[in-house]
Amino acid sequence: MGFKIPLYIPRLGGNEKKYVNECLDSTWISSKGKFIKEFEDMFADYTGVKYATSVTNGTTALHLALETLGITKGDDVIVPTFTYIASVSAIIYTGATPVFVDSLESTWQMDPEDVKRKITPKTKAIMAVHLYGHMCDMDALRKIADDNELFLIEDCAEAFGSTYKGKHAGTFGDISTFSFYGNKTITTGEGGMLVTNDYYLFEKAYHLKMHGVSTVREYWHDVIGYNYRMTNICAAIGLAQLEEAGETLAKKRRLRDMYNEGLKSLPVIPHAEAEGVYHSYWMYSILVDNVKIRTALREFLYEKGIETRPTFYPAHTMPMFTHVYHKIRIAEELAIRGINLPSFPEMKTEQVNEVCTAIKTFFKY
Numbered sequence: 001m002g003f004k005i006p007l008y009i010p011r012l013g014g015n016e017k018k019y020v021n022e023c024l025d026s027t028w029i030s031s032k033g034k035f036i037k038e039f040e041d042m043f044a045d046y047t048g049v050k051y052a053t054s055v056t057n058g059t060t061a062l063h064l065a066l067e068t069l070g071i072t073k074g075d076d077v078i079v080p081t082f083t084y085i086a087s088v089s090a091i092i093y094t095g096a097t098p099v100f101v102d103s104l105e106s107t108w109q110m111d112p113e114d115v116k117r118k119i120t121p122k123t124k125a126i127m128a129v130h131l132y133g134h135m136c137d138m139d140a141l142r143k144i145a146d147d148n149e150l151f152l153i154e155d156c157a158e159a160f161g162s163t164y165k166g167k168h169a170g171t172f173g174d175i176s177t178f179s180f181y182g183n184k185t186i187t188t189g190e191g192g193m194l195v196t197n198d199y200y201l202f203e204k205a206y207h208l209k210m211h212g213v214s215t216v217r218e219y220w221h222d223v224i225g226y227n228y229r230m231t232n233i234c235a236a237i238g239l240a241q242l243e244e245a246g247e248t249l250a251k252k253r254r255l256r257d258m259y260n261e262g263l264k265s266l267p268v269i270p271h272a273e274a275e276g277v278y279h280s281y282w283m284y285s286i287l288v289d290n291v292k293i294r295t296a297l298r299e300f301l302y303e304k305g306i307e308t309r310p311t312f313y314p315a316h317t318m319p320m321f322t323h324v325y326h327k328i329r330i331a332e333e334l335a336i337r338g339i340n341l342p343s344f345p346e347m348k349t350e351q352v353n354e355v356c357t358a359i360k361t362f363f364k365y
Contacts (some may be wrong), residue, residue: 058179311338
């Protein structure tokens with residue numbers, strides 16, 4: 001059905017059309033053109049990293065990051081099970097093994113103590129996934145990585161604009177990745193970014209994303225690389241989005257405030273913001289008491305023309321991974337109780353009120 005209030009609509013009120021038309025007029029529409037470097041430079045400056053290279057999407061960014069770090073068959077990568085499948089798929093692409101850890105009930109992010117328990121001699125890296133716009137405990141994870149001589153990767157697909165103790169997502173890892181899919185806080189339609197403060201990692205990542213082509217000999221390839229290059233058109237949209245990022249993030253926070261006010265006293269638990277974290281609220285998410293209530297509430301909202309989504313199913317419960325026994329309690333509980341409510345930046349007050357009123361009606365408040 002066509003939803004009266006959809007889950008997400010991208011905010012496209014800036015220079016997107018102007019910059020895309022400039023690409024078309026110039027004929028620079030593929031992986032060369034001025035907007036690529038402008039977007040990369042502005043993104044690096046915005047997030048506070050030294051180097052940024054654009055790619056085709058968030059999943060390829062993760063794969064490129066893992067390949068750049070030399071992750072391969074025989075290596076283990078620790079990753080939260082409560083995440084979108086792309087975090088895990090990228091590990092599988094390299095031949096490495098994902099090792100699943102639980103989440104913290106308070107923040108929904110990966111549990112540092114469980115990370116410690118899962119480290120073995122085969123562990124090569126920790127992948128911190130900042131879920132739904134809230135950041136992980138980066139002090140704890142950085143210390144664990146350093147103490148055990150492990151790489152730390154940040155999957156910031158859902159955390160553009162989020163900060164931890166004043167520092168942006170993506171600035172704590174050895175290498176970090178972002179997604180610009182159509183429903184992300186800033187979008188290029190499809191696209192991603194790899195960022196790092198390490199020049200050598202940046203150079204290797206750039207080399208790999210460009211088919212491994214030699215810098216000194218034309219059409220000579222010294223490694224097997226990938227075609228992970230962003231187009232100039234996508235970069236043009238991304239630059240326009242980045243110019244409006246402050247306003248977009250402010251609208252997300254306003255949306256959070258309206259939902260918190262409208263849902264207070266109801267038997268739902270909003271995804272809260274921990275001390276020291278600036279939650280970008282990619283999605284406004286809530287927990288209900290159990291999976292039966294979640295199903296009934298989502299069906300009720302659907303009938304009212306309000307689109308919702310369930311929180312992600314834990315990766316360890318999916319068919320590809322059930323050959324290894326896992327029981328990961330908190331992640332499993334969060335996954336079956338969570339709902340993402342409509343979260344687009346330009347939501348009007350009356351639309352938020354309509355969602356909240358429908359939820360109050362469901363609970364008979």
